[in-house]
Amino acid sequence: MSDTNTGSKASISRMQAWLDICTSSHPACNRGDTLPPPLPTRVIAVGGKRSSSCFLVSGTDKRGNYATLSHCWGNPNNRPLTTTDKTLTLRQQGIKDEELPKTFRDAVRICRELGIEYLWIDSLCIIQEQASQEDWAEEAPKMGDVYGNSYLTITAAVAADSTEGCFKERLGLMLWPCPVLLFGQQCYVSRYPTTDEESGGDPGDVHPTPPHPLNDRAWVLQEQVLSRRSLIFTSNHLVWRCARMSTSEKYPLGMPHAPNISTDNHRLLNCIINDVIAVEPGKSDIDIYTCWYRMVMVITSRKLTYEDDKLPAIAGVAKRLAATGYDSYHAGLWRGDLLIGILWNSTTLTATETNRSARAPSWSWASVNCPVSYSSLISAGRDASHIPISPLLDILDVSDPPTCAEHPFGMTSKASLQLLGVLLPVVEDESEDSGLFLIEHGTRYAQDISSFLPDHWGLNPSAETPWYCLPVCVQHDPYYRGIRGDPEPYKSSWKESLKTGFDEFRRFNRVFCLVLQAVREQQDTYSRVGTCLISNRKGTEISRISFRERRTLTII
Incomplete structure (x- = not known):
């Protein structure tokens, strides 16, 4: 299978498989939901696979599954596309795909491919450049709920700003398990786990070398801890993280061992917050x-x-x-x-x-x-x-x-x-x-x-x-x-x-x-x-x- 980009058909298939596994067999990640969550104040309606435009719409009093984008704004001189008081009406009338910076455009495509109707991006869904910062003051307290209720968080880990995108060129065959026929049996050969994978279950994003630009931003930590599911785009592979599975394309069905989750503090906090791990102060091995x-x-x-x-x-x-x-x-x-x-x-x-x-x-x-x-x-x-x-x-x-x-x-x-x-x-x-x-x-x-x-x-x-x-x-x-x-x-x-x-x-x-x-x-x-x-x-x-x-x- 040809796979020279993290946005290839093979990669999209892997994203869909991980999402299907999580939504169908991880009760903790679904939190007993019987209804979709409330939508944020504003969201982007991405349209279907053949759409070429998206629209900023009101989410007030509506429910639905939506994705969130975790990204770097980058240099102030190269700010991402924003919504202001002056451009609000234009954003509601429609944003053509070619108007979106590459990171936003990639995120929209991911949502369309995975069948997620809405996308939340901070720079577009919160009104910027207000002298009173009225909208920011109202929306900032809701940020935790925005990421906590998100169906999927799309993480552009290595993009320094919105122009660099989620998808990166790579040689996928070096990462994927290799199918072989051994003694008449179909088998898959994988690389031997690294030290970080063996001891801590690091799928490749916990301690990356060099560090991901996104991991240098303070606001992103909350997104990493609260998101119920994260799809992380690194320099050459995809990483999936949820309460029940932390893995990469190297191990498509999950890490083949039982890592010590306490080495991954962000995921550990996520599991505590969502009652995946029962923790009571003074009465648990985990403090x-x-x-x-x-x-x-x-x-x-x-x-x-x-x-x-x-x-x-x-x-x-x-x-x-x-x-x-x-x-x-x-x-x-x-x-x-x-x-x-x-x-x-x-x-x-x-x-x-x-x-x-x-x-x-x-x-x-x-x-x-x-x-x-x-x-x-x-x-x-x-x-x-x-x-x-x-x-x-x-x-x-x-x-x-x-x-x-x-x-x-x-x-x-x-x-x-x-x-x-x-x-x-x-x-x-x-x-x-x-x-x-x-x-x-x-x-x-x-x-x-x-x-x-x-x-x-x-x-x-x-x-x-x-x-x-x-x-x-x-x-x-x-x-x-x-x-x-x-x-x-x-x-x-x-x-x-x-x-x-x-x-x-x-x-x-x-x-x-x-x-x-x-x-x-x-x-x-x-x-x-x-x-x-x-x-x-x-x-x-x-x-x-x-x-x-x-x-x-x-x-x-």
């Missing part, structure tokens, strides 16, 4: 919070045109997780795991923010304009379990008044935490390795803080706004030489040390802290300036102090 922190690390490392979109870009995922009823959501963190949630650290420092609270409170990762990490606090590799901790403070209240009633998961600038804990005075000193000294009774103690990770450059204490160290928790992490052991002996040793002052396993019981700065003219109110670790030799003492000299404080 939903660990999955969330991994996603946060990914999204903060991706590009955003507007930094204020950090929370809106994952609002759809947060909304779906909150709907499970497990937990409440506050400024990008979850109430049930706030002790870990507030201990993120910046990995690339930027200049001091002058108005951090405009987007999120200082204790939220969304308040900084750089990648953040939880790597020292969560399990690594394939393990998605929660590393045990013991609290060193109490969370009394989370105040989170809605900033925007229409978009509660995307805007949260006035949230604050009320805590009961210990504040240890610190001073900044560049001569100390960590950059900070603990002060006890007016005396400096060197090497008590083993590391200090500031949120920004240019943050400095003063007489009016001094700095403090706030012990948050002890992590019991028996990770040694690549093996994570039973944490209970380490936890027991730490508990005993609260009485005796001696911890047999103190090197594995690490004390994590926030570094806070007093807010001028607001009593007992502080903002976050970074995180730090207490040195092993001081950990037991700080743990004991944390249960004796507590006070109520608020972090904004």
